[in-house]
Each structure stands twice: as structure tokens, then as C-alpha cells.
Amino acid sequence: MRQRWHFVRIPRVRQALPALAAMALLVLATACSSEAQNPQTAFNPRSDYANVGLDLFKLIIVLGVIIGVLVEVVLVYTAVRYRRKARDPLPPQIHGNTIIEVLWTTGPVIVVGAILFYTLPVIFSTQAPAPAGAMNIDVTGHQFWWEFGYPDAGVLTANEIHLPVGQTVNLVLQSDDVIHSFWVPALGGKRDAFPSHTNYIWLKADSVGEFPGQCYQLCGYSHGNMREKAIIQSPADFQAWLTAQQAPAVTPTDPTAAEGAQLFQTRGCSACHTINGTPAEGKVGPNLTHVASRSVIAGSILDNNAPNLRRWLSDPPGIKPGSIMPNLGLNDHELDVLVAYLQSLQ
Numbered sequence: 374m375r376q377r378w379h380f381v382r383i384p385r386v387r388q389a390l391p392a393l394a395a396m397a398l399l400v401l402a403t404a405c406s407s408e409a410q411n412p413q414t415a416f417n418p419r420s421d422y423a424n425v426g427l428d429l430f431k432l433i434i435v436l437g438v439i440i441g442v443l444v445e446v447v448l449v450y451t452a453v454r455y456r457r458k459a460r461d462p463l464p465p466q467i468h469g470n471t472i473i474e475v476l477w478t479t480g481p482v483i484v485v486g487a488i489l490f491y492t493l494p495v496i497f498s499t500q501a502p503a504p505a506g507a508m509n510i511d512v513t514g515h516q517f518w519w520e521f522g523y524p525d526a527g528v529l530t531a532n533e534i535h536l537p538v539g540q541t542v543n544l545v546l547q548s549d550d551v552i553h554s555f556w557v558p559a560l561g562g563k564r565d566a567f568p569s570h571t572n573y574i575w576l577k578a579d580s581v582g583e584f585p586g587q588c589y590q591l592c593g594y595s596h597g598n599m600r601e602k603a604i605i606q607s608p609a610d611f612q613a614w615l616t617a618q619q620a621p622a623v624t625p626t627d628p629t630a631a632e633g634a635q636l637f638q639t640r641g642c643s644a645c646h647t648i649n650g651t652p653a654e655g656k657v658g659p660n661l662t663h664v665a666s667r668s669v670i671a672g673s674i675l676d677n678n679a680p681n682l683r684r685w686l687s688d689p690p691g692i693k694p695g696s697i698m699p700n701l702g703l704n705d706h707e708l709d710v711l712v713a714y715l716q717s718l719q
């Protein structure tokens with residue numbers, strides 16, 4: 374039986390132009406937004422590890438765009454050139470074309486093979502053990518903050534990872550509870566931190582600056598509030614920072630802060646927090662020995678200042694849903710003296 378076809382009108386290209394132009398503008402606008410607007414960008418690499426990843430990305434994008442344009446050109450040409458005209462008879466029905474089938478099987482194999490050729494060495498080199506002499510930094514994920522340890526110096530800190538420029542560091546990734554993922558785009562690709570398995574990232578930062586990042590593995594209620602900051606410093610600045618961190622906590626002389634120091638030991642804080650040089654040796658929360666030297670608190674979601682410390686202490690789960698630090702029901706006076714003490718811990 375002769376089949377009846379209805380004539381399908383192909384929308385005119387001209388009609389689609391405004392929509393296409395708007396899309397192109399949108400893509401351009403996203404691509405052109407500055408680093409200041411989007412500091413958490415992978416297009417601002419600051420380490421060898423970040424560079425190899427970005428180079429691969431660029432290569433694959435370029436290959437992809439070439440192939441995409443070729444395919445679209447052939448597709449559009451064919452659709453227009455061979456489109457059905459009104460009252461055309463049904464075209465000849467064929468069962469395949471060996472040459473074309475061989476081509477579109479081998480073509481993708483060659484493309485994927487090329488990607489593999491460039492990608493595999495990068496995977497192997499970045500997964501290989503760190504070169505000898507790299508400085509170990511322990512990176513431990515906790516719900517919902519990152520802990521950074523410098524084992525050779527005996528330093529433990531939180532939220533901000535300090536790195537010396539031009540020196541290879543070996544990040545030793547672990548988790549204290551669930552699976553987290555360490556990611557500072559400027560430093561390079563993300564990698565998971567497991568409770569029962571150690572992962573590594575080694576890299577050499579190539580310029581100084583501060584770069585934000587965040588946990589990339591859904592790890593609980595406040596996964597989105599688990600951020601971190603990389604501070605890349607000159608070797609001298611880094612050494613000065615490390616030396617300052619090695620000192621035990623200062624004993625406050627100001628009477629308000631001194632009262633806070635006492636309260637810290639008796640109000641339950643010491644069960645979860647360590648302050649070197651005091652009886653507080655808790656390991657649940659961040660080490661607070663030099664908390665005042667950090668620019669951010671609570672998984673880097675709050676700037677470290679008196680009003681924010683007060684807000685945090687008065688209701689942690691209110692600020693960070695699911696926070697392991699509970700609301701301890703501190704009264705105004707307790708908040709005053711504790712904030713004074715914490716601010717003295719330079």
C-alpha cells in the first residue's frame with residue numbers, strides 16, 4: 374500500500390536566529406566572567422597538578438568542538454539538501470552502507486584512542502607516589518570542616534591549608550567519618566577522602582594567593598557548608614606561619630579573656646577541642662590553639678570576627694544544620710568571655 378506522508382515544514386533558520394544568538398551570548402557571558410566574580414574556577418590554575426588537568430580539558434574541548442562542528446555541518450547540510458519535498462515519492466529503502474558503517478565505527482575509536490593516549494600518562498603520573506622530599510600535609514575530612522596537619526612540624530589547624538610556593542607537597546587525604554572530597558580548583562582536580570583508605574594528591578603551587586574550595590562529596594546536612602581555603606605563601610612567609618603555629622597557646626592577661634580561658638575548661642569545650650599548652654585535649658572539633666590567626670571559622674563559612682564567633686557559639690546547628698558542635702545554651706556573659714578568650718588565641 375502506498376504510504377501517505379504529510380509535508381513537514383522545516384522551521385526557517387532565520388526564525389531560529391534570535392534564540393541562537395541569545396544562547397551564544399549567554400555562553401560568552403559565562404566564559405568571560407572574571408576570576409574576581411568566580412574565584413572558585415578551574416580556569417585559574419596555580420599548580421602543576423592543576424595545569425595538567427586544564428591542558429587535557431582544553432585539548433578535549435578543542436577536539437570535541439572540531440568534531441561537533443563537522444557533524445553538525447554534515448547533519449544540517451543533509452537535512453536541508455535531502456529534505457522531503459511535497460509529493461515526493463518514498464525514497465529508495467536501503468539496508469546500510471558498508472563504507473559508512475566502517476567509517477563511523479573506526480572514527481570514534483580513533484578519537485577515543487587519541488584521548489586515552491593523552492590522558493593515561495596524566496592519570497599515571499598524578500596517581501604515582503609523590504617525589505621524594507615532598508612535604509606531607511595531612512588533610513582530614515570531618516563533618517563539616519577540613520583539618521590540616523603538618524606532621525613534621527607537629528602543627529594541627531583547620532579550614533585554611535597553607536602551602537609554600539615552589540615546593541612539592543603531598544596531601545595525605547583521609548576522613549574521620551563519611552566520604553568527603555577535597556577540591557580547591559586553583560590547586561587541581563578533586564579527590565575523595567575515605568575513612569578506611571588513604572588517597573594522595575601531590576602538587577607544586579606556582580604563585581602566591583588565596584583560593585577557595587569546597588568539599589565535593591555529599592557528606593551530610595551541611596555538605597554545602599564545608600568549605601576550605603588554600604593560602605599559598607612565599608617560603609619565608611610559610612615558614613614564619615608554621616613556626617608561629619608550633620608555639621603553645623598564649624595565656625591571656627586580659628581579665629575577661631582569662632575568665633573565658635577558665636570557662637573553656639569547665640564548660641565542656643575541652644571535651645571536643647584541643648588548645649596546646651592547656652588541659653584541653655578534645656579531638657572532635659578543630660584545634661583552637663591559634664584560632665585567632667585564622668581568617669575564617671566553621672568550615673570557612675564565617676569570617677573570623679567577634680560578632681561571628683558569638684553567633685557561632687550561641688547556636689552552631691542554627692548556623693550549620695547538622696553541626697557536630699551542639700548548642701550549649703551559653704548565656705550572654707559566657708559568650709562575652711569565651712569570645713574574648715578565642716580572640717586572644719593568636
Ligand SMILES: [Cu+2]
Pocket residue numbers: 514515517552553554588589590591592596599
Ligand atoms: Cu564533606
